[in-house]
Every structure is written in structure tokens, then in C-alpha cells.
Amino acid sequence: MSYEERGNLVYLVVSALTYLGYVAVVLGRAGGGPVADVAYVAPMLWSIGLSVGLAIVGRVAVxxxxPGGSFKVDARDRDIKRFGEHVAGGVLGVGMVLPLVLALVEAPHFWIANAIYAVFSAWAVFGAAVRSVAYRRGF
Structure with a gap:
């Protein structure tokens, strides 16, 4: 397994788990009440910060x-990254329609912010998953 492939797997796991952790915290704080009334800004910022930090620490720990062989990125790594970003870009483009519509109908900030975060998380997880498949099966 190459250096880039291992880093991609760490990114995939961390991105998925930190978003799921954020959702669990917000739903736990709702306590059966309206979810839109939950104080979401601090947990969202913590989740994003933890995601970045854990991705760095995870890659170093792996x-x-x-230890892998070479840290050099070869042509295959570049092609797989480009392919993953190309495919995941469709998810991001289509997904951003939801926050746009929420903003146009003047939905509460809670829903707009969470839609944006969900789409970016889906983009990150989907892109990393596509790259993982491409590393294993080709593209």
C-alpha cells in the first residue's frame, strides 16, 4: 500500500467519523426538542478542527x-487523485443546490450551515472512497 493510499484511508475514516460524531452531539443536545434550537456552532467548529487535527495525527501514526517505502507521488497517484476529485466534484456541485435552496427560502441558519457541512462531508467521504476503490481496482 502506497503512502498516498494510506493517507487517503486515514482521511476517509477521520472525515466520516468526525461528521458522525458531530451529528451525534447535536442530536444528543436536542434531547427530543427541536433540533434547530440546538447551539450548533461550537460543536461544528470543534468537529472541523478535530477532523483536520486527527487526519494529520492519523497519517503520522500510520x-x-x-513505515512505507517512498513518499514520492507517482503518475498513478496523481491520476487517482484527479479521478477522485473529478467524481466527487459532481457530488459537491449537485449537493450545494440544497443549501442554496435553503438560503433562497430564508430557512434558519441552523439548516443552511448544517446542509453545507453535510455536503462538504459527503464530498470528502465520497472522494476518498472513490480513490480507495481506484487504488484497489483501477479506474
Missing amino acids: EIAK
């Missing part, structure tokens, strides 16, 4: 636990 390299310490099982």
Missing part, C-alpha cells in the same frame, strides 16, 4: 506504525 507512518510510524508501518
Whole structure:
């Protein structure tokens, strides 16, 4: 498994888990009440910050636990990254219609912010998943 492939797997796991953790915190704070009334800004910012930090720490930890060969990015890595970004870009483009519509109908900020975060998380997870499949099966 190449350095880039291992980094991609770390990114996939961290992106998915931090978003799911954010959703769990927000739903837990709702306590059966209206979800839109939950204080969501701090948990969202913590989730984004943790995602970045854990991705960095995770990648370093994976390299310490099982050092790879070369850190050089080759043509295959570049092509897979380009392919993953191309495919995931469709998810991002289509997904951003939802926050746009919410903004146009003047929905509460809670729903707009969470729609944006959900779409970016879906983009990150989907792109990493596509790249993982491409590393294993080709594209």
C-alpha cells in the first residue's frame, strides 16, 4: 500500500467519523426538542478542527506504525487523485443546490450551515472512497 493510499484511508475514516460524531452531539443536545434550537456552532467548529487535527495525527501514526517505502507521488497517484476529485466534484456541485435552496427560502441558519457541512462531508467521504476503490481496482 502506497503512502498516498494510506493517507487517503486515514482521511476517509477521520472525515466520516468526525461528521458522525458531530451529528451525534447535536442530536444528543436536542434531547427530543427541536433540533434547530440546538447551539450548533461550537460543536461544528470543534468537529472541523478535530477532523483536520486527527487526519494529520492519523497519517503520522500510520507512518510510524508501518513505515512505507517512498513518499514520492507517482503518475498513478496523481491520476487517482484527479479521478477522485473529478467524481466527487459532481457530488459537491449537485449537493450545494440544497443549501442554496435553503438560503433562497430564508430557512434558519441552523439548516443552511448544517446542509453545507453535510455536503462538504459527503464530498470528502465520497472522494476518498472513490480513490480507495481506484487504488484497489483501477479506474
